[in-house]
Amino acid sequence: MDAMHEMEELVEELNRYSYQYYTLDNPLVSDKEYDALYDRLVKLEQESGMVLPDSPTLRVGGELLKGFTPHRHLAPLWSLDKAQNEEQLNNWNNRAIKLWNEYNTKNPEDPLPELHYALELKFDGLTLNLTYTDGKLVQAATRGNGVIGEGILEQVKTIRSVPLTIPYKEGTIEVQGEGLMNLSVLEAYNKTALEPLKNARNAAAGALRNLNPKVTASRKLSAFFYNVGYSDEKTFVSHQEMMEFLKENRFKINPYIFYFNKFEDVMEQLEEIVRRRSELDYLIDGAVIKIVDVRTRSVLGYTDKFPRWAVAYKFEAEETTTVLESVSWEV
Ligand code: NAD
Numbered sequence: 352m353d354a355m356h357e358m359e360e361l362v363e364e365l366n367r368y369s370y371q372y373y374t375l376d377n378p379l380v381s382d383k384e385y386d387a388l389y390d391r392l393v394k395l396e397q398e399s400g401m402v403l404p405d406s407p408t409l410r411v412g413g414e415l416l417k418g419f420t421p422h423r424h425l426a427p428l429w430s431l432d433k434a435q436n437e438e439q440l441n442n443w444n445n446r447a448i449k450l451w452n453e454y455n456t457k458n459p460e461d462p463l464p465e466l467h468y469a470l471e472l473k474f475d476g477l478t479l480n481l482t483y484t485d486g487k488l489v490q491a492a493t494r495g496n497g498v499i500g501e502g503i504l505e506q507v508k509t510i511r512s513v514p515l516t517i518p519y520k521e522g523t524i525e526v527q528g529e530g531l532m533n534l535s536v537l538e539a540y541n542k543t544a545l546e547p548l549k550n551a552r553n554a555a556a557g558a559l560r561n562l563n564p565k566v567t568a569s570r571k572l573s574a575f576f577y578n579v580g581y582s583d584e585k586t587f588v589s590h591q592e593m594m595e596f597l598k599e600n601r602f603k604i605n606p607y608i609f610y611f612n613k614f615e616d617v618m619e620q621l622e623e624i625v626r627r628r629s630e631l632d633y634l635i636d637g638a639v640i641k642i643v644d645v646r647t648r649s650v651l652g653y654t655d656k657f658p659r660w661a662v663a664y665k666f667e668a669e670e671t672t673t674v675l676e677s678v679s680w681e682v
Contacts (some may be wrong), residue, residue: 522583
């Protein structure tokens with residue numbers, strides 16, 4: 352089969368799977384299968400120098416469901432570049448070092464600080480973007496296509512840990528996180544449910560995109576927050592400062608966040624996360640490495656789809672409902 356023909360077939364197949372996954376919350380194939388086809392398409396696009404206009408490599412996320420009010424995000428919600436092994440991680444880091452070096456050579460009077468890294472878990476649920484104006488939760492939205500999402504405020508309000516008001520009251524901010532169903536909650540739910548739920552990701556995504564907030568409430572969802580995407584007034588110097596701000600404003604933060612001064616040390620911690628992943632009471636599909644310094648982030652900037660200052664290390668797909676109580680890792 353010639354490359355063009357194969358690309359057409361892959362685009363059609365991937366778009367069908369994406370629709371099922373993002374729009375209907377009902378995946379037809381595993382993430383591993385999806386990712387393998389996606390990687391094949393990226394390779395063909397690179398080799399041929401051609402990208403079909405409806406290629407999934409051009410877009411973030413899915414189509415909007417009718418019935419929800421659209422919400423235009425105040426700053427775009429990005430996808431993440433991904434790596435599946437140490438070599439790909441090193442490639443990502445080498446690109447960051449190159450851009451960092453170029454900037455510092457051109458701006459010796461005002462250089463960027465040394466590259467330091469934060470490592471977080473990559474939660475496998477539904478992206479949430481919360482809007483607060485003068486301290487009050489006024490909107491909550493899905494990621495949608497990254498620019499416009501679906502307004503799901505009433506659904507998100509059923510998550511007990513989401514603050515309806517926050518102490519910070521200077522204009523508007525948008526905070527991003529991931530809505531989740533804990534595995535222990537899913538297990539308990541399925542014991543009495545007439546229709547058992549297949550897995551925690553779809554259970555959470557389906558509940559949040561249900562037009563009836565009572566259904567959402569019955570799923571007893573949870574959420575972790577990890578980013579301030581937009582703010583009228585507030586600026587941050589580092590990731591630590593942003594996380595501190597989220598904590599002070601009573602957002603639920605995941606305890607497993609690790610900071611490294613040397614990139615070589617990241618890999619060891621990643622391996623530990625892979626080993627201990629099944630001890631967690633929620634699904635993760637990887638870990639995210641982010642450059643800590645906010646000014647460096649803006650120098651590195653964004654491609655059409657992802658920030659150049661972050662990368663997701665994706666694990667092999669695993670779905671489990673076995674839960675061990677209280678994990679405590681050295682942080
Ligand atoms: P992504 O989900 O891999 O990464 C971006 C998302 O990561 C963000 O939107 C955010 O919600 C989430 N995230 C979780 N923890 C985070 C943290 N600590 N910091 C920052 N972000 C965090 O990217 P994507 O483009 O949404 O999805 C692509 C993936 O979706 C594919 O790799 C594939 O596995 C899956 N997918 C599967 C199917 C299928 O049919 N099985 C179809 C389409 C997509």
